[in-house]
Amino acid sequence: MKTIKQVAAAAGVSVATVSRYFNAPGQLSESTLQKVRRAVEELDYHPSALGRNLRTNRTKKILVVLPTISNPFYSQILTGMSDEAEKNGYTILACATGGDPDSEKRRLTMLYDQFVDGAVFFSTSLSKKRFDALASQYPVVQCCEYQEGSVAPAVSIDNELAAYEAVSYLLGLGHTQVAMINSDNQFESSILREKGYRRALADKGIPLREELIRRGTYGFRNGADSFGFFRSLKTPPTAVFTVADSIAVGVVRAALEQGLTVGKDLSVIGFDDTSLARVYTPGISSVAQPRRELGEETIRLLMERLSGRETAGKLVFLPHHLVIRDSTGNVCPSTV
Amino acid sequence: MKTIKQVAAAAGVSVATVSRYFNAPGQLSESTLQKVRRAVEELDYHPSALGRNLRTNRTKKILVVLPTISNPFYSQILTGMSDEAEKNGYTILACATGGDPDSEKRRLTMLYDQFVDGAVFFSTSLSKKRFDALASQYPVVQCCEYQEGSVAPAVSIDNELAAYEAVSYLLGLGHTQVAMINSDNQFESSILREKGYRRALADKGIPLREELIRRGTYGFRNGADSFGFFRSLKTPPTAVFTVADSIAVGVVRAALEQGLTVGKDLSVIGFDDTSLARVYTPGISSVAQPRRELGEETIRLLMERLSGRETAGKLVFLPHHLVIRDSTGNVCPSTV
DNA sequence: TTGTATGCGTTATCAC
DNA sequence: GTGATAACGCATACAA
Numbered sequence: 001m002k003t004i005k006q007v008a009a010a011a012g013v014s015v016a017t018v019s020r021y022f023n024a025p026g027q028l029s030e031s032t033l034q035k036v037r038r039a040v041e042e043l044d045y046h047p048s049a050l051g052r053n054l055r056t057n058r059t060k061k062i063l064v065v066l067p068t069i070s071n072p073f074y075s076q077i078l079t080g081m082s083d084e085a086e087k088n089g090y091t092i093l094a095c096a097t098g099g100d101p102d103s104e105k106r107r108l109t110m111l112y113d114q115f116v117d118g119a120v121f122f123s124t125s126l127s128k129k130r131f132d133a134l135a136s137q138y139p140v141v142q143c144c145e146y147q148e149g150s151v152a153p154a155v156s157i158d159n160e161l162a163a164y165e166a167v168s169y170l171l172g173l174g175h176t177q178v179a180m181i182n183s184d185n186q187f188e189s190s191i192l193r194e195k196g197y198r199r200a201l202a203d204k205g206i207p208l209r210e211e212l213i214r215r216g217t218y219g220f221r222n223g224a225d226s227f228g229f230f231r232s233l234k235t236p237p238t239a240v241f242t243v244a245d246s247i248a249v250g251v252v253r254a255a256l257e258q259g260l261t262v263g264k265d266l267s268v269i270g271f272d273d274t275s276l277a278r279v280y281t282p283g284i285s286s287v288a289q290p291r292r293e294l295g296e297e298t299i300r301l302l303m304e305r306l307s308g309r310e311t312a313g314k315l316v317f318l319p320h321h322l323v324i325r326d327s328t329g330n331v332c333p334s335t336v
Numbered sequence: 337m338k339t340i341k342q343v344a345a346a347a348g349v350s351v352a353t354v355s356r357y358f359n360a361p362g363q364l365s366e367s368t369l370q371k372v373r374r375a376v377e378e379l380d381y382h383p384s385a386l387g388r389n390l391r392t393n394r395t396k397k398i399l400v401v402l403p404t405i406s407n408p409f410y411s412q413i414l415t416g417m418s419d420e421a422e423k424n425g426y427t428i429l430a431c432a433t434g435g436d437p438d439s440e441k442r443r444l445t446m447l448y449d450q451f452v453d454g455a456v457f458f459s460t461s462l463s464k465k466r467f468d469a470l471a472s473q474y475p476v477v478q479c480c481e482y483q484e485g486s487v488a489p490a491v492s493i494d495n496e497l498a499a500y501e502a503v504s505y506l507l508g509l510g511h512t513q514v515a516m517i518n519s520d521n522q523f524e525s526s527i528l529r530e531k532g533y534r535r536a537l538a539d540k541g542i543p544l545r546e547e548l549i550r551r552g553t554y555g556f557r558n559g560a561d562s563f564g565f566f567r568s569l570k571t572p573p574t575a576v577f578t579v580a581d582s583i584a585v586g587v588v589r590a591a592l593e594q595g596l597t598v599g600k601d602l603s604v605i606g607f608d609d610t611s612l613a614r615v616y617t618p619g620i621s622s623v624a625q626p627r628r629e630l631g632e633e634t635i636r637l638l639m640e641r642l643s644g645r646e647t648a649g650k651l652v653f654l655p656h657h658l659v660i661r662d663s664t665g666n667v668c669p670s671t672v
Numbered sequence: 673t674t675g676t677a678t679g680c681g682t683t684a685t686c687a688c
Numbered sequence: 689g690t691g692a693t694a695a696c697g698c699a700t701a702c703a704a
Contacts, residue, residue, distance in 0.1 A: 673704105674703100674704085675702105675703085675704080676701105676702085676703075676704095677700100677701090677702085677703100678699105678700090678701085678702100679698100679699095679700095680697105680698090680699095681696105682695100682696085683694105683695090683696090684693100684694090684695090684696105685692105685693090685694080685695100686691100686692090686693090686694100687690100687691085687692080687693100688689100688690085688691080688692100
């Protein structure tokens with residue numbers, strides 16, 4: 001590896017001048033500029049991040065901690081984050097935890113030991129208290145999830161309203177028996193979406209049936225199993241709202257296997273509007289989040305925080321919308 | 337931020353001793369250990385990666401450059417990589433390029449400036465020559481793809497054989513008109529898979545129809561469009577082999593929309609055995625790659641290289657297998 | 673416009 | 689078993 005010293009020697013200038021060549025070229029004379037340029041190219045010199053980071057006390061890197069990389073939902077969010085970060089000279093580094101709390105904790109050391117300047121979290125396995133402590137010491141922003149009353153700033157959609165609108169849409173189609181398949185975690189989004197579901201029913205004066213609320217993983221298995229349970233009821237639901245497209249696919253697939261026509265015998269709405277919902281047959285209606293913007297806004301918030309401005313507890317809500325496809329339709333007379 | 341100096345002062349020892357507390361605790365006496373432990377905890381001290389990395393000239397981080405994060409195919413590979421890396425004290429950092437060559441080049445600076453100790457590439461937009469130059473200077477390994485005759489070591493399945501087997505399977509079902517939808521990139525995998533397709537036909541003495549080979553993106557759109565084209569032929573294919581599940585889904589969806597029964601009127605085999613192929617209705621047959629093992633083996637190779645052993649040009653092939661689901665069946669009499 | 677000199681936080685070498 | 693100190697590569701304050 002070449003060092004700044006070798007370049008300086010080769011160019012016949014001081015190390016300070018070589019440093020300026022990279023950090024303040026405007027200060028150098030044209031002739032010096034050329035001398036250094038030649039030496040840099042000849043030696044194929046690249047300033048070491050190790051020395052620079054120590055000296056400047058920053059790395060210009062941002063860590064993004066995700067539960068899993070496999071959800072296509074995250075892809076565009078990361079693109080938005082990456083674009084916004086690059087505008088500010090930062091680079092995004094992604095780490096998947098696989099939902100494992102230990103793995104998440106190990107990733108945190110990158111924040112502790114200053115290997116990165118800040119971090120973005122989606123869901124976290126950290127307790128509210130611990131996450132709060134983290135956020136009060138390190139530049140941390142949350143995306144798509146947030147802890148009520150936390151000092152950590154966050155960017156999200158209005159999950160309660162989104163669920164309310166999705167369920168209301170189903171009710172508007174004439175459905176009276178609308179089920180919900182939620183996640184069994186304690187994420188704020190899960191809680192809020194269930195709240196929205198309950199409020200939608202209440203607003204239409206439809207009695208809540210607790211057995212129509214199922215909780216499980218984000219896997220499509222959960223959808224299939226829940227559907228099986230629903231069919232075992234004396235009055236099965238004619239519509240299902242799920243908190244993830246993958247769950248919705250499970251429901252749809254199970255329904256198709258039972259010979260039902262989805263969009264007629266059964267209506268289904270998923271969440272996140274992933275490619276899965278778009279390409280499935282039938283196409284699955286879903287609640288779309290502004291992914292790219294969520295990512296961009298999250299990084300903007302982090303940049304604010306990094307530049308010293310006060311962002312404690314700041315919450316940014318972005319608009320969602322319902323995408324209607326083939327999996328939703330008027331309540332079918334035969335099932336009423 | 338606390339420094340080692342502050343901890344040393346608080347504990348009443350030298351900085352060297354504090355350093356030993358973290359790096360060689362065995363050398364310290366029990367009483368010193370306790371003193372330092374107390375100080376570390378009291379100050380909530382975390383050794384700075386900035387200082388350590390400069391001093392040791394390594395970061396114990398590995399960069400993984402992926403085209404996109406949205407393909408669930410990568411998820412398990414990354415898990416395998418992460419597990420194997422952690423065994424060796426390394427951390428995996430993922431960066432998506434979105435297939436953008438400029439983005440990929442910007443990521444390379446992390447390698448050049450030693451922000452990471454090594455890197456893993458999947459496909460790359462770098463020319464063979466440039467990638468070779470990179471690999472000869474930096475610890476780089478390729479996963480799932482490789483450049484014929486490159487110094488960069490690589491881990492992959494035998495793509496030619498995998499395609500050969502998939503197509504042979506279709507031929508074995510009685511199909512004689514078997515199409516292939518390939519990617520339009522110049523990746524080795526695309527070339528090899530097409531080779532396997534051609535060899536399978538040749539082995540069965542079936543004449544090759546060039547119009548049955550389509551090339552496009554990995555998107556499901558490509559599948560749908562290609563299917564449309566196939567239907568416009570005087571003798572459309574009765575089976576299609578695609579180099580990605582997403583493409584296969586496009587084919588299946590378009591076929592369903594035309595009223596065809598997939599698995600009967602049309603057989604389809606995808607590639608990568610992603611969750612998409614598993615959850616689609618009908619389930620889509622696919623060529624499965626040993627994802628976790630691909631990831632693990634890739635990191636093993638990189639570790640070898642990092643520990644100074646010679647790995648130039650080393651190629652590791654892992655076994656694949658064909659997963660049969662509902663999208664493949666005997667050739668349908670009505671379509672012969 | 674350019675050079676000299678210092679220090680960032682750590683590890684490692686060499687004493688003791 | 690422990691301490692003093694040099695060195696890692698760079699950016700920057702200060703001098704010239």
